[in-house]
Amino acid sequence: xxxxxxxxxxxxxxxxxxxxxxxxxxxxxxxxxxxxxxxxxxxxxxxxxxxxxxxxxxxxxxxxxxxxxxxxxxxxxxxxxxxxxxxxxxxxxxxxxxxxxxxxxxxxxxxxxxxxxxxxxxxxxxxxxxxxxxxxxxxxxxxxxxxxxxxxxxxxxxxxxxxxxxxxxxxxxxxxxxxxxxxxxxxxxxxxxxxxxxxxxxxxxxxxxxxxxxxxxxxxxxxxxxxxxxxxxxxxxxxxxxxxxxxxxxxxxxxxxxxxxxxxxxxxxxxxxxxxxxxxxxxxxxxxxxxxxxxxxxxxxxxxxxxxxxxxxxxx
Amino acid sequence: xxxxxxxxxxxxxxxxxxxxxxxxxxxxxxxxxxxxxxxxxxxxxxxxxxxxxxxxxxxxxxxxxxxxxxxxxxxxxxxxxxxxxxxxxxxxxxxxxxxxxxxxxxxxxxxxxxxxxxxxxxxxxxxxxxxxxxxxxxxxxxxxxxxxxxxxxxxxxxxxxxx
Numbered sequence: 001x002x003x004x005x006x007x008x009x010x011x012x013x014x015x016x017x018x019x020x021x022x023x024x025x026x027x028x029x030x031x032x033x034x035x036x037x038x039x040x041x042x043x044x045x046x047x048x049x050x051x052x053x054x055x056x057x058x059x060x061x062x063x064x065x066x067x068x069x070x071x072x073x074x075x076x077x078x079x080x081x082x083x084x085x086x087x088x089x090x091x092x093x094x095x096x097x098x099x100x101x102x103x104x105x106x107x108x109x110x111x112x113x114x115x116x117x118x119x120x121x122x123x124x125x126x127x128x129x130x131x132x133x134x135x136x137x138x139x140x141x142x143x144x145x146x147x148x149x150x151x152x153x154x155x156x157x158x159x160x161x162x163x164x165x166x167x168x169x170x171x172x173x174x175x176x177x178x179x180x181x182x183x184x185x186x187x188x189x190x191x192x193x194x195x196x197x198x199x200x201x202x203x204x205x206x207x208x209x210x211x212x213x214x215x216x217x218x219x220x221x222x223x224x225x226x227x228x229x230x231x232x233x234x235x236x237x238x239x240x241x242x243x244x245x246x247x248x249x250x251x252x253x254x255x256x257x258x259x260x261x262x263x264x265x266x267x268x269x270x271x272x273x274x275x276x277x278x279x280x281x282x283x284x285x286x287x288x289x290x291x292x293x294x295x296x297x298x299x300x301x302x303x304x305x306x307x308x309x310x311x312x313x314x315x316x
Numbered sequence: 317x318x319x320x321x322x323x324x325x326x327x328x329x330x331x332x333x334x335x336x337x338x339x340x341x342x343x344x345x346x347x348x349x350x351x352x353x354x355x356x357x358x359x360x361x362x363x364x365x366x367x368x369x370x371x372x373x374x375x376x377x378x379x380x381x382x383x384x385x386x387x388x389x390x391x392x393x394x395x396x397x398x399x400x401x402x403x404x405x406x407x408x409x410x411x412x413x414x415x416x417x418x419x420x421x422x423x424x425x426x427x428x429x430x431x432x433x434x435x436x437x438x439x440x441x442x443x444x445x446x447x448x449x450x451x452x453x454x455x456x457x458x459x460x461x462x463x464x465x466x467x468x469x470x471x472x473x474x475x476x477x478x479x
Contacts, residue, residue: 139439
């Protein structure tokens with residue numbers, strides 16, 4: 001199985017089999033429980049190219065790389081880079097690929113990571129080494145490594161991923177973590193409940209994808225309709241920055257709020273996940289509840305990303 | 317192929333052809349009614365000196381009505397066949413040499429549309445930066461495609477071709 005990951009681009013969850021996702025989870029578990037080789041990636045350099053804001057993805061990749069002995073170079077926001085002068089993504093990737101062994105890319109355009117991976121593959125055909133590209137979030141499309149740490153968090157809290165009842169709440173239209181998680185859950189035998197106002201429901205093309213794979217899913221408009229039945233509630237922020245029109249955003253802002261009152265109807269074994277950042281969709285007083293797991297979930301980003309970096313670069 | 321030119325012209329008169337024959341060039345037949353002009357625009361036929369004849373709403377035994385394009389001294393490239401297939405999936409391309417049909421080809425929707433049509437997702441990298449588009453055909457009838465880059469699936473009814 002290991003050989004499947006060497007120098008592999010991580011672009012979309014749809015590129016993975018269930019066995020491969022399970023292997024990543026198993027590798028992360030091993031790192032967390034048994035420790036890891038601090039010198040595994042000595043001499044390697046990871047480029048973190050973040051065209052959009054990020055706290056958890058960038059810092060957890062940076063932490064993961066450094067714990068394994070790699071160094072990192074990065075930019076966070078395009079201010080101060082040649083992108084401000086109109087440089088294309090192609091030219092930036094062609095340049096940075098000279099400096100690093102792996103690129104983590106966050107970009108505002110859907111499909112940017114796939115394009116970047118093609119650029120480094122074409123570069124390899126010209127005689128250079130392949131620089132794998134990891135998608136750290138591309139527009140409203142996908143965020144595959146978040147979905148991997150989400151699966152890891154689900155497994156850690158419920159001891160399984162199959163046979164679970166999972167609600168995904170909030171901005172299902174623009175939320176890239178939701179899209180990747182839905183594709184990931186399609187590989188497991190669980191029931192998905194999409195909770196969102198009509199205008200933010202799961203995109204038709206994702207619905208079509210799930211239907212083709214006979215995934216069990218239902219659509220709702222209120223948290224109250226699902227709260228007592230589910231094992232996981234995955235809350236998401238309304239993605240203000242991706243709305244074409246602020247009036248549209250104002251119609252749905254603050255539409256969902258998970259508070260202690262609603263939470264009182266949930267199972268005690270249920271766990272609340274959120275890719276973060278939170279705005280107001282989870283009341284702060286929920287943080288102290290045993291069911292709140294989102295900050296631990298953010299912590300799981302480190303072993304999962306360590307697992308990925310080890311698998312992609314560790315066996316060269 | 318051994319038909320005499322004089323016979324071809326006589327038979328054409330007998331059939332009551334309402335548009336003239338062309339000596340050398342291409343006839344695109346079985347275009348859905350109303351799509352002839354779109355295909356002519358797509359092939360950039362209005363910006364050339366040769367004869368271009370577009371027939372609209374002609375009778376068709378197979379499809380009821382059809383459009384037809386005859387263009388002199390112009391032969392199509394393979395990527396142009398692909399483009400036509402997206403607008404007129406049942407079109408027939410006749411290659412004419414010295415008034416006689418030399419070759420008759422049916423257009424076929426390819427499995428991959430390489431830099432032929434645009435992704436319908438406005439935020440896709442292929443619409444934002446100089447990136448060659450690539451769409452995979454998921455279903456040919458009705459046409460459904462998925463973008464290689466952003467994974468966006470959409471119906472071929474709304475497909476926009478690259479010009």
